[in-house]
Amino acid sequence: MKRTGFILCLLLALAMTVSMAGIAAAQPVQKNVIMATTTSTQDSGLLDVLLPIFEKKTGYFVKTISVGSGQAMAMGAKGEADVLLVHSPAAEKKFMADGNGVERRLVMHNDFIILGPPADPAKIKGMKKAAEAFKKIAASGSVFMSRGDNSGTHSKEKEVWKAAGVKYEGEKWYQQTGLGMGQTLAVAAEKKTYVLADRGTYLALKKGLGLDILVEGDGILLNIYHVIEVNPKKWPKANFAGGKAFADFMVSKETQDIIKTFGVEKYGSPLFFPDAGKKEEALGK
Amino acid sequence: MDIILEGIRQAFILLVTFDPEVLGITLFSLKVSGTATFISLFIGMSVGTVVALTQFPGRKFVVSLINTGMALPPVVVGLFVTIFLWRNGPFGFLEILYTPTAMIIAQAIIATPIVMGISLASMQQLPKKLRLQILALGATRLQMVRILIREARLPLLAAVMAGFGGVISEVGASIMVGGNIMGYTRVLTTATVMETSRGNFDIAIALSIILLLLAYMINLVLTYVQQRERPR
Secondary structure, rough: OHHHHHHHHHHHHHHHHHHHHHHHOOOOOOOOOEEEEHHHHOOOOHHHHHHHHHHHHHHOOEEEEEEEEHHHOOOOOOOOOOOEEOOOOHHHHHHHHHOOOEEEEEEEEEEEEEOOOOOOOOOOOOOOOOOHHHHHHHHOOOOOOEEEOOHHHHHHHHHHHHOOOOOOOOOOEEOOOOOOOHHHHHHHHOOOEEEEEHHHHHHOOOOOOEEEEEEEEOOHEEEEEEEEEOOOOOOOOOOOOHHHHHHHHHHHHHHHHHHHHOHHHHOOOOOEEOOOOOOOOHOOO | OOOHHHHHHHHHHHHHHHHHHHHHHHHHHEEEHHHHHOOOOOOOOHHHHHHOOOOOOHHHHHHHHHHHHOOHHHHHHHHHHHHHHHHOOHHHHHHHOOHHHHHHHHHHHHHHHHHHHHHHHHHHHHOHHHHHHHHHOOOOOHHHHEEEEEEHHHHHHHHHHHHHHHHOOHHHHHHHHHOOOOOOOOHHHHHHHHHHHOOOOOHHHHHHHHHHHHHHHHHHHHHHHHOOOOOO
């Protein structure tokens, strides 16, 4: 027992020294960049490709916190993140208007798609307007599975419901998972319901899922990603230089070229389309 | 069923090829949970022993708190540790959120009440007369405690196993305070969650199998230590 106690104290001391050393080393130049982002950028594997390049180039260490866009922006608004990579334009505009961000730059886009079981009980397959399809789903009383987590996908879904003019909250056919995209797709597939998903996650999980793309290509379904640097005036502790370096990297030509071809090999089509320097309004036209 | 077989096959491949990423994650899981368990042993066993061997007003209330702590949900711990460690939170100056240190702190908070509760119960179940006898033989208080700990080593090692089992398998706190950062704070459980949401079920199953193997090996060692001598 005595020896165990000794080893224990030794380990404690060691653990403390290691952590202290870590703190001391981090102080002179802020090397850590906290990047809050949506789950789709991480789950698609895009960040696994981009981050090592960025870290090697700049010497920064990126701490990716992969949450829904809503939570990512909440972190940014509290100064708990340095840079955001998010896809919830309406909420982003509010974020900027509140003075939480310095610069908001367009990075890339892909699109949302309405998925459902092949049997398609609401008969929406091939419809051109997402809002019309939502109306039909509601009218038929077929179950719709929502993320329900304030993510970018969830906000887009609410936008489409609003455009459809349908009351959905509290309806029996409207269910919420409160989970990420991958898990929500799994639930929707299992229960054979309709669901709105970003194309990237769908392509990554498509195999054996049993959900078909029923509606796509409507302008409202664009899924646009922006990179936002958190306002250092509001949050002096934020690593603004690191955040800016990351944002610059995301819109650089090199990165945009990688985004253009990312996923082609594995899924047969790109998961994201690079858009740096373009106008948001010009997308999808 | 195919997917489970495929997962087992993947686990086998990852293990025999010593896949550097998986090996790193496994060793890191062991390091974080091991350190957290050690810290929890230190605090849990000392407080547990003191509470077990002393009488004071409100003792039953304290014991009930410790026992409730054994059911402390990891996500709750994760949430509070995150809030405390935020840059602009009370301990923000430490700058340890999303680091292994933060994970060790959170896991130690989860494991401590477990170790404490089991230590308390195991010390308390020793016959009262034993204490009187030891003291009557002229032992000091500290010597008595040492003998009692030796007497209670079987359930105390069970406390170690329960504490370690609690933290190596938890995911809620680790993902919140660690952030599941590749090559830095990714452990077996958070990697499993991520691979599942990426749809890589075979890799997720492989990681689960490695986690189970790891837990089994640790407990095997502890069980051997525990059962070294024939129980009384």
